[in-house]
Amino acid sequence: MFVADYKNGEWQDFRIEPYAPLLLNPANATLHYGQSVFEGLKAYKDGDNNVLIFRPDANQRRLNESADRLCIPQIPEEIFMEGLQKLLEVDQNWIPNKPGCSLYIRPFIFATDDYLGIRPSSSYKFMIFTCPVGHYYAKPVSVKVETKYTRAAEGGTGQAKAAGNYAGSLYPALLAQKQGYDQLLWTDGKEHQYIEESGTMNVMFIINGTLITAPTTKGTILKGITRDSVLTLARESELRVEERFLSVAELKEALDAGTLQEAFGTGTAATIAHIQRINVADQDYELPEKPADSFSYRVLEILDAIKYGKQEDSHGWITKILS
Numbered sequence: 001m002f003v004a005d006y007k008n009g010e011w012q013d014f015r016i017e018p019y020a021p022l023l024l025n026p027a028n029a030t031l032h033y034g035q036s037v038f039e040g041l042k043a044y045k046d047g048d049n050n051v052l053i054f055r056p057d058a059n060q061r062r063l064n065e066s067a068d069r070l071c072i073p074q075i076p077e078e079i080f081m082e083g084l085q086k087l088l089e090v091d092q093n094w095i096p097n098k099p100g101c102s103l104y105i106r107p108f109i110f111a112t113d114d115y116l117g118i119r120p121s122s123s124y125k126f127m128i129f130t131c132p133v134g135h136y137y138a139k140p141v142s143v144k145v146e147t148k149y150t151r152a153a154e155g156g157t158g159q160a161k162a163a164g165n166y167a168g169s170l171y172p173a174l175l176a177q178k179q180g181y182d183q184l185l186w187t188d189g190k191e192h193q194y195i196e197e198s199g200t201m202n203v204m205f206i207i208n209g210t211l212i213t214a215p216t217t218k219g220t221i222l223k224g225i226t227r228d229s230v231l232t233l234a235r236e237s238e239l240r241v242e243e244r245f246l247s248v249a250e251l252k253e254a255l256d257a258g259t260l261q262e263a264f265g266t267g268t269a270a271t272i273a274h275i276q277r278i279n280v281a282d283q284d285y286e287l288p289e290k291p292a293d294s295f296s297y298r299v300l301e302i303l304d305a306i307k308y309g310k311q312e313d314s315h316g317w318i319t320k321i322l323s
Contacts, residue, residue: 002083005112006073006124014079016086019129029111029121036163037066038108040268041225043088043130045095046309051088051321053105054307056081058225063107065223066160071120072109080107081319083128088321091130102307104133104269110163136200136269140276141182143198145248146172147281151196151220153189158220173199181279183265187248189220194245196220201267202227203275205246206239206295207254209261215243226266226303232315233299248280255285263287264296272300 001020005013030036039059044052060081064074084105095103107128111121149172152158157165169184176184183199196214197203202224204213211234216223234241254260255278265273274296278285290297305311306318 001127001129002087004075004079004083004126006126011073011075011079011126014083016090025114027114027116029113029115032116033111033118034162034164034167035070035072035111035121035124036108037063037070037072037110037161038106038163039063039161041105041107042102042133042268042307043092043095043105044102044307044309045092045097048309050309051092051095052307052309053084053088053319053321055225055229055317056084056319058228059107062161062223062225063109066162067109069157069160070162072111072124075109075126079126083126085321087128087130092321094130094132096132096134098134100304101132101134103130105130133269137182137273140274141265142180142277142279143183143185143203143275144176144179144181144279145195145251145281146176146184146186147192147248148172150189150192151186154218154220156189156220158218159216159222161222169199181277185278188245193249194247195251196245197222198265200269201265201273203263203265204230204296205251205254205260206262207250208259210240210242211295212242212244212246214245224266226268226271229303229315229317230266230272230299233302234295237295237298239295251278252280255280260287262290262294262296271303272296 001017003015003017004011041056041059042054046052060077067074109124109126112123112125113121151169173184185198186196188194188196204211214221231241263275276287306313
């Protein structure tokens, strides 16, 4: 694992260490006050055994945006990128060669002051570790529209990839899982009338030939890197795109009328997670099986081809590490 420490106003002591438990003081600030942000990205291998990383620069920028919101010092780009590259040079043999598999990469920063008191920590630790992974979802997912609990509200930390955001979402997600659903479709925290995102991913709908997804301008939705990639490819394919909030009522109307053509989540873990069943107001709707040439399948195929070096990267999304 790559490790760096923030002390006396600067990042220092950069090193690669064996993956091992951390020794923490019981008064560690993160344990009590939750100053912690993280990222998730993946590395792949192409046919020549080169290591390919998908959009690490975007993850670095988003990590710093999250850090700013939680009063955590930014990690400079050169430290992030060089630490990532050095770690992957060591860990590259852990990258699976099987289709659909990759090396998951987890960068994160957390407070390390041994102090009980409500204030920003003066010391932090930045770390990166990796692990090989396969498919996140083995089959299409079932989701339920959540209109009671709230994931994020305007003025909060919804757009930050903060540890506490996920802690607060666990209980309502568990309730939905007990009812047979894989994830929730979160709605706005004020009126619960508009779809925002799903539990582990941004969410998109294609209604009457138009791709609709919530904007990231209110500060309640994570600026998904896969989301951005999919929107880029959608516009290039001349699919009509609307970044706007889809109301629960409009979603139900489309489901009743049969005009909802596709629904899917986008994220690092799943890339594209096809949605098969949607529960709205305690009514289940089964979506018809998508043909192989539908947009969500085509965009998944394109993204995978870019990530594994099988298709030209015309967007500058891939960082290559020669092995």
